[in-house]
Amino acid sequence: IAHELAELSTNPLVNAWYAGEDPTAPTEIGDLCEGLYGTGGGGGYIGQVTRDQKGKTYNMNGNKGRKFMVQWIWSPVLKSSAGPNALD
Structure with missing residues (x-):
């Protein structure tokens, strides 16, 4: 839900906010x-999280x-x- 709320609140015109040169x-x-939940994440690794x-x-x-x-x-x-990190 947080993912969609962030997109809605940063894109009130619903015109697909985009990064880069290609609209x-x-x-x-x-x-x-997408798929990042902690520090150091990327390439299929979710990042440092707590268990x-x-x-x-x-x-x-x-x-x-x-x-x-x-x-x-x-x-x-x-x-x-950027986001929450229970390790901090």
Whole structure:
């Protein structure tokens, strides 16, 4: 859901925000970082994430001990993918 909300909020005209020079090949803000969930991710590797005692991976701590895996999105400020990291 976070992926789609990020794209909707950065693209209010729904005209396919795109990166690069080619508007015929749109890449929305969430798609630029698809599959990235932690530092060092890329090429099929999701990045550094935390594992709980049951072996489940997560990158974000929630209320009441809940844990979530949230995809990173493109940051135009950092010019790279950015997102939550439970390791930090």
